[in-house]
Amino acid sequence: MKIAVFGTGVVGRTIAAKLASAGHEVMIGTRDPAQTLARTESDYMGNPPFPVWHEQNPLIKLTTFAEAAAASEIVFNCTSGAATLDALKLADEANLNGKVLVDIANPLDASRGMPPVLAVSNTDSLAEQIQRAFPQVKVVKTLNTMTAQVMVNPRLLSEESAVFVSGNDAEAKAQVADLLKRDFGWPSVIDLGDITSARGAEMLLPIWLRLMGALQTPLFNFKIAR
């Protein structure tokens, strides 16, 4: 499958590498590929600049949001929540219409200090903002409730944990659930409901951030005990 991954950070890199290793043709979309390839500094988390990662993953092409979207059947949004709507506008609605958009972004706002709050929540969500702005795109919210390593390797944890999907299109959710199972190794997927249920998934972030502090590691995930 031809898949576009928007975002050159840790989430985008992790998702892109896993999809490529599963045999998909993966393109990473970014605002300005030349600028991204000119980076020489590690980010604030100590992750190496994109060119260092790209050398180790030469089969994954870096291009613009628009070119990546136009060439792909499915798009993963791994941009930061604050940059998501701009990135999707740059991708051009015509290149996205009718396609599945897997939205992994969280609308975190650290401008008021740490820990970050949500820029949108409770009565709305980033996923709903995307769905309203791009009504012909099949938005599926998923994977935003865990750290990148766990997204693509749920067996990193000692027991089976939970991954959720939210979206208005049942077929799109089923397609994403299949991909999560087959390519990422998730044994099962919980369907929370329509796109408004993404509010609940995004509102997990505040406790996720506190748990990372309490447990002193991002390597955990929510599980539903029955």
Next chain:
Amino acid sequence: MKIAVFGTGVVGRTIAAKLASAGHEVMIGTRDPAQTLARTESDYMGNPPFPVWHEQNPLIKLTTFAEAAAASEIVFNCTSGAATLDALKLADEANLNGKVLVDIANPLDASRGMPPVLAVSNTDSLAEQIQRAFPQVKVVKTLNTMTAQVMVNPRLLSEESAVFVSGNDAEAKAQVADLLKRDFGWPSVIDLGDITSARGAEMLLPIWLRLMGALQTPLFNFKIAR
């Protein structure tokens, strides 16, 4: 221990009965005891009116918020989130000061339709509102992330799940954690941090409500997979 339980609904009844069976002297506080004892109708969930439950639990005294608070060493807030601040004002600050207030309430607002949204969230929480209104009370948020039956009987579920505490007073949190372990049977308790971390615990409600719909039961709880 002398314990006040505020609220005559399912959560208050469940907590009060469990504390009484553990040997504590329990008083339920309500706005108007005579009115509560005159009820003859089941609630919208089909729960019997308070007098029916009270006949089966005759050792638990029903009284006013103020009398229950004055006579107790620790207070459990099991009122609805919308009624909490009024109930605490009726209890009288002088009767609460210096005591531990275990806040189980969720600030759910169903006035805009179902599922309910949160009346306060993200940059504030009900627990913080209580702490600001009653600065000499030791507010500990806990148990609000699960259904009442699981609160007092975690072994109802097939595996160990998570219970959180949030609060500014370390000694009060330790006292509540001890009570959760000894009297309710929780094997361990996760300390999320200060009272602002209650935002995360309260913001679990939207996904909890969606999960209840997806799983068709309230008998589940979050667990942290490592």
